[in-house]
Amino acid sequence: MSNVAKRQTSTLDKVLRVALYATLLSVAFIYLAPFLVMLLTSLKDVEEIRTGTLLSLPGSLNLDAWSKAWSSACTGGQCEGIGPYFMNSFQIVLPAVAISTLLGALNGYVISHWKFKGSDLFFAALLVGCFIPFQVILLPMARTLGWLGIANTTTGLVFVHVVYGVAFTTLFFRNFYQSIPGELVKAARLDGAGFFTIFWRIILPVSTPIIVVTVIWQFTQIWNDFLFGVAFSGFDTQPVTVALNNLVNTSFGGKQYNVDMAAAIIAALPTLVVYVLAGKYFVRGLTAGSVKG
């Protein structure tokens, strides 16, 4: 290769490289922009919103919209802000995540190391549960919750989220436990160790990564749920997503976009914090079932 040609390719390389970085960074800006606009809007007052544009800066740091969104904005009938509903979401999410993760771990353990007749077939049947459109189960579930006496309660929502979350948690744990050698479990059984002793002493100590992935996955799924929340909750047991939607669609006394945006950020905050702190695991959770199959 002649010198001239070499120099040419290297300049071309440099130009391409700059273009590459420029593209990546401008795309990053596009992804960030909506959140930036939300944040800026939530810090403005109504007058500034009327006169300014999406990306114009607020005149002063004004947290009125935030306190209004939290404690006094109207969400349909009541005007207590989304604070109470934010707490409802935690009351639904925490038990639902804990129970579905525990069940998933035990199920995954059985399906990979204590196979019985029909357990593989059952696993296949359970997998379908990950994919059905939930519209198919809404009406019967509404009747069932009524019969059980837990319609419109947080308990009812916890129940629903556990029932339909277990398919995913079982899949995650089963895929992870498949990689633990069966000989290990067999040896322990020969030594007389029982079902729970093996789970407790051998399986659980190596499960930390998959527990983290599953907890993060379930937390985001259940926190972000809207369908079950709107179908099965009562007025004072609504999760925050439902309250946010009511707040935004309440056209009571003029639109206050700053309050809408503050409420939206509050509703998104828990999952965003989890994502920023443990994003690596979040990605792993998202790709777990899909790349490896």
Place this chain on the structure above:
Amino acid sequence: MNNNAAKAESAATPAGRPARLSLADWMPKLVMAPTVVTTIVCIYGYMIWTAVLSFTNSRMLPTYKFVGFDQYEKLFNNDRWMVALSNLGVFGGLFILICLFLGVMLAIFLDQKIRVEGAIRTIYLYPMAISFIVTGTAWKWLLNPTNGIEKMMIELGFEDFKFDWLTDPDMVVYCLVIAAVWQASGFVMALFLAGLRGVDGEMIKAAQLDGASIFTTYRRIILPSLKPVFFSALVILSHIAIKSFDLVAALTNGGPGYSSDLPANFMYAHAFTRSQIGLGAASAMVMLGCVLAILVPYLYSELRGERHE
């Protein structure tokens, strides 16, 4: 139904010879029992239940007067349902294509030993952590015809700039596409990036030694080997599209009129607020049919692949 499932479960355990069985023998089945029962009842039982409801003339409360395929006939003569179905076609098609294209391109770009890769990846993916309700709320404001992007462009000097898709019945479905792509394309990027990292490095080196340009290498060698990732992404994206409910609820509430309804919103409206349980059930069954049409071939090929390993 509950009792039957529980009975079937206990019958499956060999309870005939209790004296010979240790605790460990029935413990696995006992541990799985709650999940088995809820799966049989709350997934398969409910599916059948909804199917039964779709053949009745239930309105506000479920009744069991069977009317054959009347509800399905009504459904496909219902203009709002046909709008919802064609919206799903437009929305799903564009959403999947754009997400796949952006996802692949961004993954390839990010795979060029970029210095701040971690940070950029985090930014591309963060919308996936957010609820569709929040996404809808944010984009409702961004796409606001008087105060949103339109006003910003006018202030920037483009005085004739017009961007009122959110209130235009013919264009509103594209607003759904924009917001959904913003939310999910980063996820597709993450899937492909994980796939790219798994491609055999030796193969790429060999191709480059043979004088293949970087573009040829991607087109001929790397992308074809990512076929399974394409497949998974396709299934996940079409699944998101068919289930889309919250985005419509927050961004357009189905409006203007019912021009931006999707099947999931149609089902919810008829089953829960308009007292048309039979019709709602029929629409849910059609949605299930759509999902199965995509899912069954996928699961079949996945399971066959596993057996070959």
